[in-house]
Amino acid sequence: MTVYLIRRLMQSALVVLAMTVILFLGVYAIGDPVEILISPDADQIERERAIAALGLDKPLWLQYVTFLQNAMRGDLGRSFVFNEPALKLILQKMPATLELAFAATIFAVLIGLPLGLWAGLRPDALSSRVIMAGSILGFSLPTFWVGLMLIMVFAVQLGWLPSTGRGPTAEFLGVQWSFLTLQGLRHLVLPAFNLSLFKISLVIRLTRAGVRETVLMDYVKFARAKGLSPRRVIFVHVLKNIMIPVLTVTALEFGSTIAFSVVTESIFAWPGMGKLIIDSIYVLDRPVIVAYLMIIVFMFIVLNFAVDVMYSALDPRVRLQDQRG
Amino acid sequence: MTPPPAEAATLGAAPLPAAAPPREETPLRRFVADFAESRVALGAFACFVAIVLAALFAPWIAPQNPYDLAQLDIMDGRMPPGTVGGAGFTYLLGTDDQGRDMFSGILYGLRISLAVGAGSAFIAFCVGTALGLIAAYFGGRTDTIIMRVVDLQLSFPSILVALMILAFLGKGILNVVIAIVVVEWAYYARTVRGTALVERRREYIEAATCLALSHSRIVFRHLLPNCMPPLIVIGTMQIARAIALEATLSFLGLGVPVTEPSLGLLIANGYEYMLSGRYWISFYPGIALLVTIVVINLVGDQLRDVLNPRLRR
Numbered sequence: 001m002t003v004y005l006i007r008r009l010m011q012s013a014l015v016v017l018a019m020t021v022i023l024f025l026g027v028y029a030i031g032d033p034v035e036i037l038i039s040p041d042a043d044q045i046e047r048e049r050a051i052a053a054l055g056l057d058k059p060l061w062l063q064y065v066t067f068l069q070n071a072m073r074g075d076l077g078r079s080f081v082f083n084e085p086a087l088k089l090i091l092q093k094m095p096a097t098l099e100l101a102f103a104a105t106i107f108a109v110l111i112g113l114p115l116g117l118w119a120g121l122r123p124d125a126l127s128s129r130v131i132m133a134g135s136i137l138g139f140s141l142p143t144f145w146v147g148l149m150l151i152m153v154f155a156v157q158l159g160w161l162p163s164t165g166r167g168p169t170a171e172f173l174g175v176q177w178s179f180l181t182l183q184g185l186r187h188l189v190l191p192a193f194n195l196s197l198f199k200i201s202l203v204i205r206l207t208r209a210g211v212r213e214t215v216l217m218d219y220v221k222f223a224r225a226k227g228l229s230p231r232r233v234i235f236v237h238v239l240k241n242i243m244i245p246v247l248t249v250t251a252l253e254f255g256s257t258i259a260f261s262v263v264t265e266s267i268f269a270w271p272g273m274g275k276l277i278i279d280s281i282y283v284l285d286r287p288v289i290v291a292y293l294m295i296i297v298f299m300f301i302v303l304n305f306a307v308d309v310m311y312s313a314l315d316p317r318v319r320l321q322d323q324r325g
Numbered sequence: 326m327t328p329p330p331a332e333a334a335t336l337g338a339a340p341l342p343a344a345a346p347p348r349e350e351t352p353l354r355r356f357v358a359d360f361a362e363s364r365v366a367l368g369a370f371a372c373f374v375a376i377v378l379a380a381l382f383a384p385w386i387a388p389q390n391p392y393d394l395a396q397l398d399i400m401d402g403r404m405p406p407g408t409v410g411g412a413g414f415t416y417l418l419g420t421d422d423q424g425r426d427m428f429s430g431i432l433y434g435l436r437i438s439l440a441v442g443a444g445s446a447f448i449a450f451c452v453g454t455a456l457g458l459i460a461a462y463f464g465g466r467t468d469t470i471i472m473r474v475v476d477l478q479l480s481f482p483s484i485l486v487a488l489m490i491l492a493f494l495g496k497g498i499l500n501v502v503i504a505i506v507v508v509e510w511a512y513y514a515r516t517v518r519g520t521a522l523v524e525r526r527r528e529y530i531e532a533a534t535c536l537a538l539s540h541s542r543i544v545f546r547h548l549l550p551n552c553m554p555p556l557i558v559i560g561t562m563q564i565a566r567a568i569a570l571e572a573t574l575s576f577l578g579l580g581v582p583v584t585e586p587s588l589g590l591l592i593a594n595g596y597e598y599m600l601s602g603r604y605w606i607s608f609y610p611g612i613a614l615l616v617t618i619v620v621i622n623l624v625g626d627q628l629r630d631v632l633n634p635r636l637r638r
Contacts, residue, residue, distance in 0.1 A: 026490075137619070140618050142611075143573070152599055259482040259485040263484070263573055
């Protein structure tokens, strides 16, 4: 187990390092921020001073070494546009994105689980077919267009819910959150639902498949034969067993929810990391782009590492296979 | 896992004997009959053909060329669907802020969406299939390296990979295609490797090896045709995914340039008018996009059922 852990950890570290090289080369070698950030009226001396201030005159490898050293200290450069540390900018926006992603996950479970349960218990009913057709739509519909339609129906035509921004926030643990105020909650509903569409479909499918498999099991038959009420059989015996894969996948999906929030945040003008990265790409604010990608990639690698370790702890076959291969 | 070699090989080539008796069962006929069993799939396929034709013949169908500024009348801007414009024809789906007929805009947008989607899915198909076959055929270290990269890439969501590439390269059609290819090749590689690993142990590959045929001939003339069925299914689905991804990137302003708007960009253009109730600028391109994606997915679903030998009766 320890050997496996160390090997896996080294792999992850290698991936992180490879990513820093790719990100650095990709963002620093292509495109020229001088053109964008320095006003065209500036004379030669002003230009050179600005280039030196941003460190763009040094050779590329030196820029990379400096970048890596600084990254180790948690310094991912200063935003060209805001003139603030890039990491700080992103960390400031992070709670908004996390809040959105959590809300979307909760939606996915709250909506997906009952619908999937229903569809799994009555596989041939018309209502179940409608649910399954809906879940196919959830997979194939482009998120951004659904977001626009949600705005059109619920914000413009019906006027029930606000369509942009976070609304008033309240402070909790030193961070501003929307879900603590009623207005903030109302602002949260549409974007969170939009972001959760894909996950709702996923949870529906997982739950349905799980239920259809589980109801045929002997222990469910036994529970029925004992004369337990159908409600108890479904909600205790069946549900408990299908929760494991559903929760695992939902947790695994959390990373991609954060990545996909880029789209939702752009539509609903939600002031999170996703909106920040899109704005930064427009103006080629490279430190912010790099910092965002670094944080996300790092998060993914940690997430994957945690899942792999958990699996191998639970299932010895995984790590034995890895040692042989 | 896969159908017997001879069958699948003819399925790819599909020659129709001219003087064959009408009831003879060829693999192609059986394939068509199996496919036509589902009315939904048949309807979806008809829809798909109609969409492709509409895109191909857009210059002849569309009442105006939406990118010829001389044909646009700014006075006709933001007209609701059904209004008769200054040029004398009816704006079936309304106009956008520059007086551009949305119906024409959608037809021209479809061309770009379909071309980018199908083009990038095809390039990804070639790259992914080649790498997957190489991994399966040669095995060993080559296999390990290629599959590690595949695993790594599949662990990141598509939008993140695409964002990363577009952040490096900037916007533009070519860069979008590159981004989609980089996102999608791994799916083909993984699929074809799985099939090819099974096929590689079959006798016909052994026979070909004994004949001392070259590696490339064995891989591309013997191995590849027998790995096609699952690839066709994946390929269909990936076209739909590519179209959706392109639309999303264009919507975010990172995709195609304003001069060649795809459906995604048309939707993005209408975004600001949404809040003032002018829904049609975004709504109809969205419907076109939606129908295209759903139809391709339905065809792909049926293909999967038909080409899956485990379900063959």
